[in-house]
Amino acid sequence: MNGHSPLVDVPRWLIFILAIGAGFSVAAIYYAQPLLPLMGSDLHLTINGMGLVPTLTQAGYALGILFLLPLGDRHDRRTLILLKSGALAVLLLACSLASGLNTLLLVSLLIGMAATMAQDIVPAAAILAPEGKQGKTVGTVMTGLLLGILLSRTVSGFVGAAFGWRVMYQLAAASIAFIGAVMWCVLPRFAVHSTLSYPALMQSMAHLWQRYPTLRRAALAQGFLSVSFSAFWSTLAVMLLDHYHLGSAVAGTFGIAGAAGALAAPLAGGLADKVGAARVTQLGALLVTIAFALMFVMPLLSTEAQLAVIALSAIGFDLGLQSSLVAHQNLVYSLEPKARGRLNALLFTVVFIGMAAGSAIGSKVYSMAGWPGVVALATLCGAIALAIRLSAGATRPQVQTQP
DSSP states (O other): OOOOOTTSOOOHHHHHHHHHHHHHHHHTTTTHHHHHHHHHHHHTOOHHHHHHHHHHHHHHHHHHHHHTGGGGGTSOHHHHHHHHHHHHHHHHHHHHTOOSHHHHHHHHHHHHHHTTHHHHHHHHHHHHSOTTOHHHHHHHHHHHHHHHHHHHHHHHHHHHHHHOHHHHHHHHHHHHHHHHHHHHHHOOOOOOOOOOOHHHHHHHHHHHHHHOHHHHHHHHHHHHHHHHHHHHHHHHHHHHHHHHOOOHHHHHHHHHHHHHHHHTTTHHHHHHHHHOHHHHHHHHHHHHHHHHHGGGGGGGSOHHHHHHHHHHHHHHHHHHHHHHHHHHHHHHHTTOGGGHHHHHHHHHHHHHHHHHHHHHHHHHHHHHHHHHHHHHHHHHHHHHHHHHHHHHOSOOOOOSSOO
16 A cells, blocks of 8 residues: 555554554653652662652653654655654563663653654544544544553553562563564555744644643643652552552552543543533643642541542542543634644643653652652642633634634
């Protein structure tokens, strides 16, 4: 297959393969979170050392989105997806062989950058979709991506507990190698739409950031929500081991609670159509703040009730976070449809800077103030995001160009 006509209906199995590819590639940046205590005991790491692993993985993802994603406008996306899948498989294998903290951190940074193939797959699906079916097609791929984010923790928790953390990374490498081989067989070539040089592409992103206050507010609000999200998931496994003597498999199980919340998030799209995307961002930020604040009551409860509260909070804040993200994307995409790729890159760069900051600050706060400190940090960041959204009002942004 050397070309593609959008008038031809794309086979459903091809979209399904893209959804699986997006899920498996983005999962690579989350496998470490339930495995941190296992990595720590194996490599003799401190809590801060363990916290640096997800921090650098998220930072790599942010760097990859900012500096590699714009290449999709200049080069065939098929080539980019295949190159990144090859690199990601090799890096995951290298991670499984890491013998010290420095090697682990360097490989984690590079894994984050290569895992941005997930963000190349989403626009590829939009291009392949026939006219009038883009929304449904992208929705299918985004569901795969979302499941990859949330179930990665569950899978890595169980595999880590049963076979060790290194085996989990070897299985991850094999899964990406397989996905890459399938993509090589089935993906068509994509036309290149931009003749801008790479520096000009990067410069245009700076102009977009300066031009649209709606973009800046959306990115900052979602960035603060991401700090909360990442602080929780980066310290949960360590806290469960310290306080309840529960292993990585249990930490992974909480990922299922998160998945339940996040899978309800597409409903936010319908709600945004009725009450406006800006209102949904406010409701999402409010839900995140309340869900984290709920954990302040944990010291008053029995052990079983405490674990139930953590699960309930995970459902609530994942629903709030993903609903806000869907609504923020709606707001940002409507600003300048021809620049959606770059607008998306800017939004997600700030989101993953927030993720990286949450991992780093969360680990530091946990080592100084324990779990109540992490809960306070997450609640505060949720409240800041809510304040940003409330300050913006519930008005719809002015659209520059009609889609």
